[in-house]
Amino acid sequence: MLIKLTGGKVYDPANKVSGELRDIYVEDGKILAGVPDARPDQTYDIRGKVVMAGAIDPHTHIGGGKMTIARMLLPEDHQGDPVARTELTRAGCGHAVPSTHLTGYRYAEMGYTACFEPAMLPANARQAHMEMGDTPMVDKGAFAMLGSDDFFLRQLSEKKDFEAIKDYVAWTMHAAQAIAVKVVNPGGISAFKFNQRKLDLDEEHAYYGVTPRQIILNLARALKELGVTHPLHIHGCNLGVPGNMETTLDTIRAADGLPIHLTHIQFHSYGTEGDRKFSSGAPQIVELLNKTPNISIDVGQVLFGQTCTASGDSMRQYAIGKSAHPKKPVTMDIECDAGCGVVPMRYRDKSFVNALQWTIGLETFLLFEDPWRLFLTTDHPNGAPFYTYPHLIRLLMDKSFRDEMFQKLNADAQSQSILPSLKREYTLDEIAILTRAGPARSLGLKDRGHLGAGAAGDITVYKDNKDREAMFATPELVFKNGELIVKNGKVVKVVQGATHVARPDYDRSIERPLKDYFERFHTVSLENFKLADDEIVTGDKGSIVVQPTAARMA
Amino acid sequence: MRGEEAELDSALERAADLLDRARFPVFGGLLTDIGGAAAALSLAEKLGGVIDHAASAGLMRASKVMRETGGTPASFGEIRNRADTVVVIGKAPLARDPDLVEKLFPAKPGLPRPGDNKRELILLGADKAKTPKHVSATAVDSRASLPELVALLAASLREGRFDLRDTALRAKIDAAAARLRKSAFAVFVYDPAEIEEPVMHTVLEMVRHLVLTTRAAILSMAAPGNGDGVNLCSTWTCGLPIRTSFAGDVPQHDAWAYDTDRLLKSAEADALVWIDALAGDTAARPKGAAAIVLSANPTRAAKDDIVIEVASAAADHDAALFLPPLSGIGMVKAGKADKGKPTVAAVLTRIAELIDERRAA
Ligand SMILES: [Zn+2]
Numbered sequence: 001m002l003i004k005l006t007g008g009k010v011y012d013p014a015n016k017v018s019g020e021l022r023d024i025y026v027e028d029g030k031i032l033a034g035v036p037d038a039r040p041d042q043t044y045d046i047r048g049k050v051v052m053a054g055a056i057d058p059h060t061h062i063g064g065g066k067m068t069i070a071r072m073l074l075p076e077d078h079q080g081d082p083v084a085r086t087e088l089t090r091a092g093c094g095h096a097v098p099s100t101h102l103t104g105y106r107y108a109e110m111g112y113t114a115c116f117e118p119a120m121l122p123a124n125a126r127q128a129h130m131e132m133g134d135t136p137m138v139d140k141g142a143f144a145m146l147g148s149d150d151f152f153l154r155q156l157s158e159k160k161d162f163e164a165i166k167d168y169v170a171w172t173m174h175a176a177q178a179i180a181v182k183v184v185n186p187g188g189i190s191a192f193k194f195n196q197r198k199l200d201l202d203e204e205h206a207y208y209g210v211t212p213r214q215i216i217l218n219l220a221r222a223l224k225e226l227g228v229t230h231p232l233h234i235h236g237c238n239l240g241v242p243g244n245m246e247t248t249l250d251t252i253r254a255a256d257g258l259p260i261h262l263t264h265i266q267f268h269s270y271g272t273e274g275d276r277k278f279s280s281g282a283p284q285i286v287e288l289l290n291k292t293p294n295i296s297i298d299v300g301q302v303l304f305g306q307t308c309t310a311s312g313d314s315m316r317q318y319a320i321g322k323s324a325h326p327k328k329p330v331t332m333d334i335e336c337d338a339g340c341g342v343v344p345m346r347y348r349d350k351s352f353v354n355a356l357q358w359t360i361g362l363e364t365f366l367l368f369e370d371p372w373r374l375f376l377t378t379d380h381p382n383g384a385p386f387y388t389y390p391h392l393i394r395l396l397m398d399k400s401f402r403d404e405m406f407q408k409l410n411a412d413a414q415s416q417s418i419l420p421s422l423k424r425e426y427t428l429d430e431i432a433i434l435t436r437a438g439p440a441r442s443l444g445l446k447d448r449g450h451l452g453a454g455a456a457g458d459i460t461v462y463k464d465n466k467d468r469e470a471m472f473a474t475p476e477l478v479f480k481n482g483e484l485i486v487k488n489g490k491v492v493k494v495v496q497g498a499t500h501v502a503r504p505d506y507d508r509s510i511e512r513p514l515k516d517y518f519e520r521f522h523t524v525s526l527e528n529f530k531l532a533d534d535e536i537v538t539g540d541k542g543s544i545v546v547q548p549t550a551a552r553m554a
Numbered sequence: 555m556r557g558e559e560a561e562l563d564s565a566l567e568r569a570a571d572l573l574d575r576a577r578f579p580v581f582g583g584l585l586t587d588i589g590g591a592a593a594a595l596s597l598a599e600k601l602g603g604v605i606d607h608a609a610s611a612g613l614m615r616a617s618k619v620m621r622e623t624g625g626t627p628a629s630f631g632e633i634r635n636r637a638d639t640v641v642v643i644g645k646a647p648l649a650r651d652p653d654l655v656e657k658l659f660p661a662k663p664g665l666p667r668p669g670d671n672k673r674e675l676i677l678l679g680a681d682k683a684k685t686p687k688h689v690s691a692t693a694v695d696s697r698a699s700l701p702e703l704v705a706l707l708a709a710s711l712r713e714g715r716f717d718l719r720d721t722a723l724r725a726k727i728d729a730a731a732a733r734l735r736k737s738a739f740a741v742f743v744y745d746p747a748e749i750e751e752p753v754m755h756t757v758l759e760m761v762r763h764l765v766l767t768t769r770a771a772i773l774s775m776a777a778p779g780n781g782d783g784v785n786l787c788s789t790w791t792c793g794l795p796i797r798t799s800f801a802g803d804v805p806q807h808d809a810w811a812y813d814t815d816r817l818l819k820s821a822e823a824d825a826l827v828w829i830d831a832l833a834g835d836t837a838a839r840p841k842g843a844a845a846i847v848l849s850a851n852p853t854r855a856a857k858d859d860i861v862i863e864v865a866s867a868a869a870d871h872d873a874a875l876f877l878p879p880l881s882g883i884g885m886v887k888a889g890k891a892d893k894g895k896p897t898v899a900a901v902l903t904r905i906a907e908l909i910d911e912r913r914a915a
Contacts, residue, residue, distance in 0.1 A: 063790075065882060071789045075621055075807070078793045082804030091599055091805050092793050099793030126874065127883045130588065131790045150665050193636060194668040195738065195769050207666045318765070321624075328624035333771060335631040335881070342624075521665050523631040523879035528887075535874070535885065538589075 002027045003482060004040035007047035008461060011428050014053075014437040014450035018429050024051065026457035029481035033453035046461050049476060052432050053451050054113025054458030058439035059233075059263055059298050060380040062103050062140070063117045063131035065124045066310040066340040069330055070097040070381070073342060074308060076326070089491055096307040096344075096381040100134040105491050106387060108137035111460035111475040114448055114497070116439075117142040118182050118233060118263065119312045122149075123335045125176035125531050132499065133542055137485060139448065139458075141500035143233050144176040145312055147183035147215050148190040149337045151517050156218060157208040163507070163554075166222045170506035171514065173228070175530040179443060179502045179547065180230035182263070183219055184312040185237060186212035189339045192315035199315070201237055201250050212237050213254050220258045226504035227550030229444025231259035231296070236268050239316040243272040245281025252288050252295060261442065264300025264379040266361040274416055278353060282363035283418065290369045296442055297368070298375035301361035301392055302354060303384035308344045311382065317341020335522070347384070355413035357383075359406075365396055366422040371433040372441065389435075390472035396426040397468045444547045445500060457482030498543045499536050505552045565862050566901070569846045570908035572860065576825035578801055579603035582814035582840065585779040585832040587873035588883060590898030591787040594829065597906050599792070602801040604823065606814040607784050608837035609777035610797055612747030614809040616774050617785070617795055619746075619754045626761045628741060628771035629881035630657075635664035637771075638671040639737040641707075641730070643757065644700050645680045646748035647775050652684065654743075657879070659689045668769065669738025676730050679703050694726045701753045707731060708756050712763055740764055745775040776878040779835045780867075783876030783883055818842035828859075831898050833869035848898050865895040 003026050010022040025032040025040070061067055071078065071094060078093040083102055085091035092099035098106065107115055115135070120128040120142040132140045146152055146169065155165050169181060187210060188199040194206040201213050220232040236251050238244035248268045262268070265285065273279035289295055306325075311317050314331055318341060321329035325346040333339045347354040361383070368374045376393070380386040395402050406419055426434075440449020447456050459479040465471035474489035485493045511526065518526040536542050573579055581594045584607040598605045607613065619625070633640065640658055648654055659673060675682075675691040679700040682693040694703060698720070706723075709716045710731035718724045734740050742757050757772060764770035776782045781796075788796045794807040810816070817823035818840055826845040830836055836851050839859075847855040850866035867873035870892035877884040896904075 068786055068790045071793055072617055072795060073620060073624065075794075079807075082793075082806075084803045085599055085800070090596075090792070091800060092791070093805060094793040100790050102793070123880070124882050126885065127786070130787075130874070130883065134592070134791055193632075193739070193769065206668075324624070328620075328622065330620070330625045330627075331765075332626070333628040333632045333636075333769075335629045520662065521631070521635055523634070524877070524884055528885060532885075 001041045002038055004038070004043045005046050005051065005459065005461065006043055007045060008049045008051035009464070010051045010451060011432040012053065012451040013429055013433045014441070015452045017451070024451060024459065026479065026482040029457050031451055031453060031455045031457055044477065046477070048464060050428065050462040050464050051451070052460050053436045053449050053455065054460050054478065054480065055111050055435040056114040056439040056445070056449055057107070057112055057377065057386065058116050058375050058443060059118045059377045060115050060386055061117060061119065061310055061382070062115050062135055063100070063142070064120050064128035066312070066342055067097055067131065069340070070308045070310045070342045071099065073328060073330060074344060077306070077308065088494055096385050100131050101136060104135040104137040108478055108480070108486050108491060109489050110387065110389065110473065111462070111478055112138060113458035113478070113480050114139035114445070116140065116179070116443065119143065119145050119184060120176060120178060121145050121312065121334060121338045122172050122176040123337045123529070126535065129177060129499070129531060129536050133536060136494050136496055137480065137491070139497035139500060141179040141443070143180040143182040144172050144178035145182050145184055145338055146172060147186045147219060148188065150190070150521070151514065153187065153190060153205065153208040153210060156210045156214060164510060165218055166226055167506040167510035168514070169219065169222045170226050170504040171510050174503055177499065177501050177531045177536060179500050180228065180233055181219060181223055182233040182235065183215060184235040185239065185315055186215040188212065188237060188315045189312060192318070192339065193333060197315065197319070199237060201247050201254065216251065216254065216260070217258065220255065220260050224259060225553040227552055228502055228504055229547070229549065230442055231261050233261045233263055235263050235313060239267050239313055240320055242270045242278045244268050245271050245285055248281070248285055249288060252292055255295060257294055259294045262295060262297045264377065264382065265297045266300045266302065266357060266364060266383065269360050269364065276352060276412070278356060279416060280356060280360045280363060282360045283367060286364055286367040296373040296375070298377040299361050299364050300377055300379035300383045302347050302357040303378060303388045303391060304347045304349045304354065304358070305384065306346045307381045307384055308342065309382045310340070310342045312338050312340050314339030314341045317343055349408050350410050352410045352412050355409040356416065358409070359413060359417040359419045362395060362402070362419055363417070363422065366424045371430045372438050374434060375439050375442070376434040390469045393431055393472045394467070394469035397431065399423060399425050444502065446547065496541055498545045500545045500547055502547050502549050504549045562862065562896070565860055566904055566908060568860050569862065570905050570912065572825055572844060572846060573601055573827070573905065574909050574912050576601065578823050579825035579827060580814050580817050580823040581605045581827045581829065583608050583829045583837050584784045585830050585835050585837055586784070586898045587780065587832070587867040587875055588783055588787050589874065590829065590831065590867065590902070591784040592791065593899040593902035594827070595788060595791050597902050599800045600906060600909070604799045604812045604817060605788060605796055606812060607777070607779065607781045607796050609747070609779050609781035610813065612745065613777045613781050613785050613795070614797060615751055615754070616746035618809065619751055619758070623755065623758060626758065626765065626771050628773060630773065630879050631881070633741045633771070633773055634658050634660060636667035637673070637739050637741040638667065638669055639674050639676065639733055639740040641676045641678055641734070641740065641742045642680060643678045643704060643742060643744040644748045646745035647743050648680060648684070650745055650775055655684070655689060656686050659686070661688055667739065671736070671738060674733060676733065678707065678730070692726070692730065694730050696720060696723045698723065700749060704753050704756050708760050711735065711760055734764065737768065739769040741771050741773055743773045743775065776876060779832055779837060780875045786876065786883070815840050829898055831864045831866055833866045848901055862901055863895055864901055865892055865897050867898070870895060871897055
């Protein structure tokens with residue numbers, strides 16, 4: 001079936017198309033090059049409407065053990081936002097941590113067609129993929145968490161051959177069915193098990209003697225040499241600690257030309273100025289980042305309201321447990337690999353700290369020059385649930401709206417912030433880069449995030465509305481692989497997205513030491529640890545897209 | 555084979571008729587894998603029924619405590635490798651798994667762990683009759699009740715003042731508390747089906763006190779019959795744990811109201827789907843209400859039940875289950891795959907299709 005979307009204003013920055021009137025043709029799920037004399041089976045007249053590729057969230061916690069712990073922990077979150085079953089859609093509930101089906105529907109209803117879970121513990125990959133399998137509508141993928149696992153820490157401390165480290169990283173990506181690798185509080189989750197309560201960039205792990213700097217450099221180099229497109233995804237040291245901007249600046253310098261991605265950088269951009277010893281480090285950090293083209297970031301914007309933080313960073317989650325709201329934090333140690341912490345949180349505009357977090361995130365967005373290296377996230381649900389994205393987009397695109405919101409903040413936070421002096425307003429082109437083209441390029445999704453020939457027919461059509469929050473909250477039409485799935489912000493067809501993975505080459509002899517390690521210390525066998533393709537593709541559900549990797553470098 | 559297939563088809567048709575007519579069906583037992591649980595959730599939602607599990611009592615207690623106060627769990631492998639003090643509370647953990655101590659104290663050394671204490675087991679309210687020789691163990695047992703023992707240990711841990719006439723017990727309690735204070739990673743093991751909520755709160759308080767300066771955690775024994783797996787699947791799928799009803803407009807969880815036994819005794823539920831199809835486990839079908847029994851253990855049915863013989867998860871087919879040693883969901887390969895019998899998931903999915911056909915007609 002050939003469909004034609006005619007007369008829309010197309011924003012497709014990957015193909016350098018900026019608001020031009022273009023017709024788009026889709027056949028068999030793929031976008032075609034222009035077909036002037038085609039006879040479409042179906043035509044959508046979208047004159048005056050804004051057209052973009054389906055949006056991609058490169059960092060959103062949608063699956064895996066910690067999210068279901070959060071779901072169990074928060075009956076108030078769940079019973080407060082229940083959704084009935086319809087002929088088409090499943091029942092569910094939850095606001096900050098919605099059930100899986102709702103997550104899929106709500107993302108699609110907001111014009112998103114792909115979501116990436118950034119913190120999958122390899123030991124828990126099976127459950128993470130099951131949850132993502134129960135998240136319809138969107139494509140998905142996951143980043144394997146490494147860096148506090150004993151096998152790797154031992155490789156580093158014993159100064160094993162670097163090729164073996166690369167093999168282990170690649171093996172883990174295969175076994176856990178990952179598209180990228182994330183490090184969370186590098187070495188710190190393991191250090192916490194040895195009762196270290198903080199671990200700075202050059203501080204040694206009490207047992208292994210390795211430092212976060214070494215962990216970051218080894219993993220980042222391994223991924224680069226393995227040819228994995230997305231660089232090491234780093235949740236740095238000292239999350240949330242006043243003064244952590246120095247650690248972040250040191251981490252940026254440490255990369256020394258290696259590609260890395262610094263995630264939810266807002267939580268790592270805190271200074272210690274002022275009476276309350278808490279201030280914005282965003283200007284200094286962004287100034288350095290603007291000169292450092294090898295580094296991309298996402299913001300992890302804080303927006304006000306009730307949410308729940310969930311992270312593999314058990315060390316820092318334990319530390320913030322005292323500010324939990326409601327007061328019921330969970331801290332967990334997990335299987336040789338990692339840990340996690342789940343802490344319910346309410347961000348208030350009248351709180352000095354929360355208000356400053358809000359301004360720090362926005363300062364980062366507005367000062368950062370290259371939209372291709374910046375992704376729009378709230379680190380769902382850590383900074384805010386993902387439904388707040390349209391509000392965030394309006395804050396970025398509308399200076400007067402931003403000023404209005406700023407007036408509501410805690411007065412001390414207002415007097416400290418440079419935000420009112422930042423006049424920048426994001427353009428639709430830039431929003432399309434932040435939410436589509438940039439994440440696709442960074443994750444190596446060749447056929448997503450753009451509207452060129454050969455791309456998947458993932459397309460979002462918006463009514464052009466000066467109120468950008470309203471515009472982005474309720475797209476008129478959303479297509480997934482060429483099928484209409486959302487109309488006027490409501491699901492009209494339920495589809496199942498693909499799971500994207502990357503499979504770099506590795507030397508299978510790494511399984512020999514791994515097998516021994518599993519037999520001695522793990523509770524499952526090496527074979528059982530690996531997730532098979534047919535666990536993701538079951539019956540008519542799911543499919544796997546292997547995204548290309550570059551050739552391995554020695 | 556033909557005869558068996560015809561028999562299966564007719565049983566499925568009768569099951570679809572029964573469920574299509576049912577006003578308020580309950581899906582109980584749920585001794586099945588994640589695939590079976592997902593299919594049961596989907597069908598219960600379609601029919602406006604309830605999902606529950608045979609081992610709900612302990613699960614509900616544990617989840618209520620977590621919802622009230624959070625938690626500090628550690629996974630089984632983490633404890634086995636790194637805990638230096640393990641306190642087993644009550645008799646149920648060892649009754650549930652007689653090899654628990656051997657598993658938690660393997661003879662070979664584990665991963666590097668904090669501190670240099672020799673590993674030690676403390677049995678609180680249980681005797682150490684079956685402890686392997688290589689494990690250094692002490693038992694704190696007396697005629698005092700388990701809640702009392704836990705309260706005494708908590709008081710002694712905080713070095714609070716309290717009186718206890720039984721001086722022998724006092725000495726043991728104080729020694730255990732002293733050991734906990736000098737532990738690098740202490741872990742409390744309990745079965746939520748054995749101890750009441752206030753006792754669990756006291757244990758969590760001990761952990762919170764210890765983690766101010768060192769590391770400590772709990773291991774709550776997993777429910778039998780893949781109860782934790784079914785509960786997790788329910789929680790991610792509909793946002794609520796088991797004992798959830800889909801009868802109203804929106805899903806509603808109530809640990810008391812949506813208990814299978816209560817729903818059958820009160821005759822609120824008018825149909826029961828009883829699922830008992832997990833290798834090495836079984837649960838007796840409760841009395842009351844017309845029932846569809848999906849069983850790998852066919853003798854468990856009552857006279858008028860519609861019995862559908864199904865494959866046993868993890869014996870006849872590969873099964874994703876909550877595995878206590880992994881403290882998470884793992885895949886268990888079937889010893890000898892038996893393709894002759896349908897899985898729970900296949901049966902429930904087929905019944906759903908038959909109901910759709912009836913409703914469309
Ligand atoms: Zn995150």
